[in-house]
Amino acid sequence: MLRIIYRLKKCVFIIGIVIGVILAYLLIDSENETSMQMSCKIRDGSEIAYREWFSMQNFKKYPANYFELRDVNSASGDLTSEASYLYSVVHVHCVVFIKKRRNALAVKNTWAKHCNEILFFGLENRSDVSVTVLKPKSSWHYLCDAIRYLWQNHKANLHWALFVSDDVFVIPENLRYYVASLDFNEPHYLGEEGTFWGIEYNVGEAGYVLSKGVIYALQNKFSSSESCLRSGKYWRNEDFYLGKNLGEMGITPANTKDDSGCNRFQRYNLNYVSSPQKHTVPSSAHSLLNQITPGCYSDYIITFNGIEPDKFYLYDYLLYSVRVVHNGVSHGNQPPPVSVSEDQVWREFVRAEGFGEPASISSKQYFELWQQKIQSPEVFNTFLRQHSEGIFNSDDVDGANSLGS
Template sequence: MFFLVCSYRKTNFSLGFVIGFGIAIWHWSRNDVSETTCSKYKSSKYSYREWAVRAGIKTFPLDYDELSYGNMDDGMLTEAAFLKHHVYVLCVVHVKKLKNAVAIKNTWGKHCNALEFFSLFSNDDLPIVQLRPKSSWHFLCDSIRYVWKKHKHKLHWVAFIPDDLFVLPENIRFYVTPFNYSKPFYFGHTLLFWNQLYNVAQAGYILSKGALSLLTTKFNSTEACRDGGKYWKNEDFYLGKRLSELGVVPRDTRDALGRGRFHGYNLNQLLFSGRMASLSDYYKKSVYPVPQGPECCSRHSATFHSSGADKIHLYDYLLYRLKVFARGGRRGNRPAPTPVPEEEVWRQFLREQGVGDADVSAQQFYELWKSEISSPDAFNEKLRREHLGSAPSGSGPGAAPRDDAPSDGTA
């Protein structure tokens, strides 16, 4: 009997369960996972949990501490890992700042099934697809054509993301799994502009394989893409317009409590109601309004603004690595392994100095230690000299400028 294990996460989808894998294996083996289940349950009226029950998947609680520090059996996976095997989410990032793209690659990008970067520039250290469009719609359209040609046999869903968003692919899978990806779906944060519904790019949006198939049929060349929209910074509006012409409109992606999943602003702006003035248009134009303040955001939010590479790494730590203690803790409280037992450290030091530990007084030990260990000031001076060559420290001509030094020469 196999079991599927789901770990506990504070925000992203993996909330402490063990899945009965025996029934699931029988179910998935009959056909492709999404084709089999989603062809029966096409509507969002089915929640993920209802879909799981209908698919014959059973869940059981599991202590997260055992999952983190115990030995996982060969027949066990986290529920999020199970979905990653069966719900293929391709993440497409439109890059403006290279450092943001690098941060994404090293953090949340690892949780996508595949990751593609597109930009107006190329880079030797990051696999960026360089495009030379005439407009932002041309850029988006050509990136859609590229991923369709390269990934169409694998992809189920494609997330289009600006490089200043933090994304939780697990929560995207949690939301889209009950839908049939072969049908045209278009998810995100929906605005109304010039009587046109569209999902705003700054919050990211999701297209199903069925939607991409329609678009690539209509825009089957870069020339067709070029002629489809001529203005910059309006590609999300044009996408909504072109999809509506094909009969595809945005859907309500709020959770059961009316809270949003796709957010174009950072959490500091969204969670505090006193800071909403600057976002008033964002809410006024929202077709499916969400509460302002602490109840703005779903516990299974999929995207929010991160404002830069440092915040991307911060959110990655908070969401994927930091754990709030709930129960257990037996394994997590174990001390870190050390190559030398603590009580042997000082004896080993004396042996390295050629002195027997029985013959050394406390004062002699201190003097030996002092001769080998630099003071903080001496250590900093050594690093400074190694960095600058033989130049002395100070503010003379040979000194390196400090990061905090004023640029205008004032003290």
């Protein structure tokens, strides 16, 4: 009997240890998850920085629905939209490297209109798009010469420069919102971060943004086209060489993810990112196949890649033309203003008929007056019948005359 009790106690002890280990693991895992969530929430401080920056602009901000936006944007007084204000104070130069004519036209006719300046670079002239032609011997030589051209010709009003290929769709408004609180004279290197051979760089497929401070540093280091050529000789590596050269100057990619950990600069097609299923797709030339986390796309997305020219027009229409009517909209569901009231209409009618002031006309006189103006249903129907018969008879006569002739 004592041996049985001892064994039971031993089993209970072992079970207790197992349960304790499981509970401890769950508790630690829960704490780790909580700390990860908290780190995600405090990872992105751009929203707080923007609010602080905007509060210093001496503006009062209030929400406007879609029906008010047109009036606000066209107003010549003190009202302006937030996006219009950012356009005027945060200058974005968009640099596009052309590969296909159709893509270049699509860019020109859609999102490029929202840049402060648009510069197209290509290997040959285009009749329908103004292109600065360069003759590079490597992709880094291409990018480096474009950066030098940008500095030499646009440094006076240069704040931020966005570099993309012609298959990238850009939302410049979201870029301005993100960089407004940053000093463009300081070195800022923005994009979607990648790593190759231990070098941190921003992946070219997502596009990248350089502040004026970065471009100034680059043009000082590469003072000629020959110096650009000597520093990188391979094609399809310009993004890596950019990160490498900036890293040597102590300039590294900034973390541009939002507070949910999703990329503002997206190297992939949104069809992949928004899909509920995981996709394995080729990334850049410097990395292996990459798995995309479904649903992780930022509400403040700035760029996304891999779209055909017709999609440019679709996205542009959805972003800038479609108006979504949310619950609670008060405009559009009110009666239109009436210049003349119904009461004034009958009073003017009475005066026009020679009865003087409306107060002097009796109800019987008013009724008889309208009887003279408006035919009874019987009289009106008789008129319509006679008119119709006259039309048909005239058609018959015309037909007979035409046959006889």
